Amino acid sequence: MNIEDNYLKNKKNIFFSENKDIQTHREKLINIFKDDRFDKKNNESLKNINLKNFIDFKYKYLIPEETSVINNNQENCYSIVSVNGQCSSFKDDKIEITKIIDEDYNDFSKNDTIEKNDHFVNLNSLFLNSGFKIVIKKNNNIKIKISNIITDDDLTIFQKNSYICEEGSSLNLIEEYENKNNSSSNILNVIKLEKNSQLNHFLIQDNSPNHNLIITTHSSCKKGSTYTQKVYNFSEGYVRNFHYSELIEANSEADLQGIFFLKDNNTSNNKTFVKHLAEDCKSNQVYKGILNDRSKATYFSNTHVDQVAQKTEGYQLSKGILLSDNASYFSKPELKIYADDVKCSHGSTIGPIDENAIFYLRSRGMSKIAATKILISSFINEELSSIDNEQMSEIIQKKLIRYLSKVK
């Protein structure tokens, strides 16, 4: 079924179908799909993907029967269970959770940083069927853990979430994606950080082989705010992590990090994009990947420094280890610089595990497999040891051990 028919057939289940402006916007999107010839070579969002699965899909959505649970068991700690992308409303003096409404739609869709020909973001706008909005109130310091649950097989979740950190607030956000059924989620998060606010965003992804996860984040940082994102991808199914960050006022910072562990026939596409639009901002983009068997990965990183963004510091690093003959890794670290007083650099390496290091360990009586495992652990140790949340660190260690047990 083509996209237009699919959309028209399921229109009644899709959010904001009655709103005329949104309607016109969606018609435009449908036309993009009609005109586009899906140029895999030049469209970053399409590389290594089996397009048919995503363009020619069966739409299915269930409004959750069990309502989501919001617990406030400890002070300043909230745990949320989001079911099929939805979350019930909640309000206290620190946070407010609501459903997304028509007016939020523009925040999601009229965004210049996210590429116009990103078909997945366009699909998300077209078939939107879930989402929530969380506001952290002024000068509060809280922790939120969100578990994303999908109740049935073959569901297609198209979700838009909005996070707003008000002035001086600080949020530790842990998101878990651990789905064992054959569904697919397409999520767009829009994050706004007001003056002097801070957000530490952890994403743990560990889905079963038939679950597809497409996650796109757009964050914008105002004066003195800091956005830190750490992505841990242990999924056995396809995952796409595209994360955009805009530094719109002075002294703001963005730090986008990720590690992915791939095996079998799995594919992962990753992208980070930082746009420096103001003076004295800092950014950092670090992605590391370990690829085994016939897995494939791409990583696009991009630092854009506007003409006014003097005194910028922007760093990128991409590292990949190929464990097998059939794995492949594509990396494109891009710098676009229009200001002169900047310090920007990027580095990228791809290679096998250092043979000399293996030799050293083996000469001390270690088996080859044990040596390989130790070296993989040390490759990502810097990122793991920087996690200051004990519970998180434990979860990730366990998953790492599980991945390593399959390495031969």
Add this chain to the structure above:
Amino acid sequence: MNSETLNTLNSYSKNKYKYGFVTEIDDEKPKKGLNEDTIKFISLKKKEPEWMLAWRLKAYSKWKKMKEPKWANLSFPEIDYQDIYYYSAPKGFEKKPKDLSEVDPKLIETYNKLGIPLEEQKVLSGVAVDVVFDSVSVATTYKGELEKLGIIFCSIGEAIQKHPNLIKKYLGSVIPPGDHSFSALNSAVFTDGSFVYIPEGVKCPMELSTYFRINAENTGQFERTLIIADKGSYVSYLEGCTAPKRDDNQLHAANVELIALEDAEIKYSTVQNWYPGDEDGKGGIYNFVTKRGLCAGKNSKISWTQVETGSAITWKYPSCILKGDNSIGEFYSVAITNNFQQADTGTKMTHIGKNTKSKIISKGISLGKSQNTYRGEVSFLRKADKARNYTQCDSLLVGNQCGAHTVPYIDSKNNTAVIEHEASTSKINEDQLYYCRQRGLSHEEAVSLIVNGFCKQVLQELPMEFAVEAQKLVSISLEGSVG
């Protein structure tokens, strides 16, 4: 930024192009525009055999179906291919002069203005110069000496007539005419260029050199260069360019093919200083060049060195296909852009054979309102066991209206291959400037010194004859640009 820096920058950006003069020589042209008749005219003028004309026409039919590649970070008005002369040869050159005394004295004068006294160069530097003035080879020196060794160094036109077997075998083997629209265009209408063949086991005793010059107005120069290094041979080839000042944009789409067989080595150096347009971005050469080398045999090596200071638009990616086991590809580049110049340049290293190695050093310097992009691709194919790449690209920004961009594509499909890439972008270090000024250098001198130091890694790869010229060129580009 202090006022002094601004003054210096302004003085740079006002520096006039020193080589802007036009030599008045009558020339013969076909009608403007590109069609089959133009191609037949060129082929006839060059007295080419039938198969060559057929080859050209085939390329032309491919070109008609193609569009210009659009992915580069460049903006320029649409090129009107029907508004260009595709052939221009100074009159009376159909009979080649035997020595310099038979050459039009005006031509000799032109070279003297450029600072290449042909006669002197012959004696002093021992360089055999094959000068291309517009489209016809004018004088070739040291030919006899090369002939003794069995080296063929002549214009491509001559090679088509005298060595058809080599041409048939290798022309278009590295850059197929249908590769992209500029290669198809060149294949259809190329007029002249150099042909070099180094026989088995011969080390070419001198640097082979060509000076290209675009002279007649509105003449796109489409040269085609083909260099073949047979087993165990070595050759170093120099190419340098300056063009007189023009207001109309001139199109230049050259193709350069290198083939290195087993144990052979080719070193190809370019200094490009074509008219970059004036300070308002008017005029200048459009330079769309395809350069590609094939390391066909085991242990072969191809090394590209380029200093790019001219042209309004530079679109150039000298690349290496590392097919033979243990072959080596190198790329050293300095690209300086000023005023409204745009450069999108880099390289492509394709590792196919085992133990292949490549090294990329690229230095970009942007001044004025220019845009300078490094675009490079390194790919390891499945069978490229133990292949190795190292890439370093640094950019220097002078002034706050220019842009410096780095777009590397890195693709690895082999788990024993190692690839390293690093890049940095910054402005001229204030501490270094302060240090130089404290020791009595003027601001301009200090900037020039620092920039020359920044480029040193690349400049030292140039052969002696070029290194001096290149250093001067860097200073001149800065002088009018950074000084």
